[in-house]
Amino acid sequence: MSPLSRRSFLRHSAIAATAGLTAASLRPSVWAAPVGANGAIRLGLIGCGAKGTAHVQQILKRTDARVVALCDVDPAQMAKVAALLAGTGPAPFTTPDARTLLARADVDAVLIVTPNHWHALLTVWACQAGKDVYVEKPGSQNLVEGRLMIDAARKHDRIVQH
Numbered sequence: 001m002s003p004l005s006r007r008s009f010l011r012h013s014a015i016a017a018t019a020g021l022t023a024a025s026l027r028p029s030v031w032a033a034p035v036g037a038n039g040a041i042r043l044g045l046i047g048c049g050a051k052g053t054a055h056v057q058q059i060l061k062r063t064d065a066r067v068v069a070l071c072d073v074d075p076a077q078m079a080k081v082a083a084l085l086a087g088t089g090p091a092p093f094t095t096p097d098a099r100t101l102l103a104r105a106d107v108d109a110v111l112i113v114t115p116n117h118w119h120a121l122l123t124v125w126a127c128q129a130g131k132d133v134y135v136e137k138p139g140s141q142n143l144v145e146g147r148l149m150i151d152a153a154r155k156h157d158r159i160v161q162h
Contacts, residue, residue: 044069044101044131046122047113048077051136055111056081060088069093071101098122102129109159112136120145123160127152132159 043059045052045067052072059065067085070092072078078094085092095101102110102125109132112122120140126133133153139162140146153160 039064041065042068042106042108044071044104044107044110045081045113046071046098046101046110047115048072048074048081049113052077052111052113053081053084055113056084060084067092069095069101069104069107071095071098099125102126102131107131109133117141120149123149124152127156127158127160130156130158134161137162 041064043065045056048070049072056067059067066089067081068090070078070081071094072081073096075096078096082092082094093101093104093106101107110122110126112119112126112133112135114122114136116138119135119138123133123135123139127149135149139149149160152158
């Protein structure tokens with residue numbers, strides 16, 4: 001076997017890299033796959049105020065997510081968001097109790113858009129219920145609550161976005 005010169009090594013490396021990049025670009029992207037009815041993420045919204053309404057308006061622009069459950073202690077706020085969702089599919093489940101929403105099997109993930117002092121507790125409950133979480137800032141009121149949120153996410157293998 002003849003020794004490989006520096007020039008030959010660089011030429012062969014460039015050809016291999018080009019072939020690899022070309023092959024990678026020919027594969028269809030995961031994001032290019034069509035999203036079916038079973039592919040949409042089913043979301044529960046906890047907190048239907050102005051920020052929660054803004055989140056729903058953004059979700060309505062997507063085809064890969066839909067709001068299936070609403071929770072707020074104020075029935076008027078919940079009705080406002082439910083009216084926004086009217087005509088986009090089945091009427092969402094509504095409840096004033098977050099624990100009821102978290103117990104539902106048809107909710108994959110929750111958006112926590114409540115007053116700040118509820119963020120940590122609801123995040124821990126959601127992780128315990130097997131839901132992925134998006135929680136508004138601030139995540140917690142102190143370091144202990146923040147540590148409990150992290151521990152719950154790790155223990156229950158959940159995704160928590162803050």
